[in-house]
Amino acid sequence: MEETHEHLEARAAQLISAGSLFHGRGWMPATSGSLSARLDDHHMVITASGHHKGDLDQNDLMLVDLDGHVLSTGKQPAAETFLHIILYRRSADIGAVIHTHSVPAMVLSRVVVEAGLTLAGDDVLKALPGCTTHHDSVTLPIFPNDGNIPQLAAQVDDHMNRHPDTPGYLIEGHGLYTWGRDVTEARHHVEAFEFLLDCELQRRRFDP
Ligand SMILES: CSC[C@@H](O)[C@@H](O)C(=O)COP(=O)(O)O
Numbered sequence: 001m002e003e004t005h006e007h008l009e010a011r012a013a014q015l016i017s018a019g020s021l022f023h024g025r026g027w028m029p030a031t032s033g034s035l036s037a038r039l040d041d042h043h044m045v046i047t048a049s050g051h052h053k054g055d056l057d058q059n060d061l062m063l064v065d066l067d068g069h070v071l072s073t074g075k076q077p078a079a080e081t082f083l084h085i086i087l088y089r090r091s092a093d094i095g096a097v098i099h100t101h102s103v104p105a106m107v108l109s110r111v112v113v114e115a116g117l118t119l120a121g122d123d124v125l126k127a128l129p130g131c132t133t134h135h136d137s138v139t140l141p142i143f144p145n146d147g148n149i150p151q152l153a154a155q156v157d158d159h160m161n162r163h164p165d166t167p168g169y170l171i172e173g174h175g176l177y178t179w180g181r182d183v184t185e186a187r188h189h190v191e192a193f194e195f196l197l198d199c200e201l202q203r204r205r206f207d208p
């Protein structure tokens with residue numbers, strides 16, 4: 001358990017740094033967004049609910065097990081904790097999950113009428129899993145927003161059963177979820193998606 005806690009502080013430090021970076025970019029305005037990292041097969045560290053993600057400290061992170069039990073006393077976990085948990089349960093290769101609320105993710109998730117947004121024709125795609133050339137493409141499924149998080153999590157899980165290589169998704173009028181093997185890789189995926197979404201939004205202004 002001591003080792004888990006030691007791990008917790010190191011992972012929490014990485015999440016604090018990512019929160020500061022992404023808030024600074026305008027992708028986690030006010031108290032929006034959430035960040036987590038796997039500690040072992042049964043535990044994760046995740047942001048506590050309602051904290052400003054640009055100004056987190058170790059007290060704003062907490063230990064939760066992958067059944068959803070809160071193991072840090074006196075703290076309320078992120079509202080969308082279950083959306084993080086289902087990803088860790090799916091694959092031991094998922095080591096960190098990050099949720100952002102950027103303007104491009106918000107706008108595109110509302111204007112795209114299809115069930116998914118395909119990103120193509122950009123070299124930065126190569127920063128994403130499964131893409132090796134700029135000829136590759138990635139489709140982000142778009143789920144209707146739902147305050148019932150277990151229900152939304154079940155929809156995401158069902159989609160990923162059918163499309164296990166999905167590297168991220170959008171929630172309509174809400175934001176982006178993506179993940180990686182560790183916090184470093186999840187950060188890269190956030191940056192790549194946010195860049196691609198911004199480009200896509202700007203491209204549509206010229207060619208709607
Ligand atoms: C503050 S608006 C955004 C929230 O409703 C929620 O979607 C979110 O991303 C952060 O909630 P939190 O409970 O702080 O993890």
Ligand SMILES: [Zn+2]
Pocket residue numbers: 032033034080099101174175
């Ligand atoms: Zn959110």
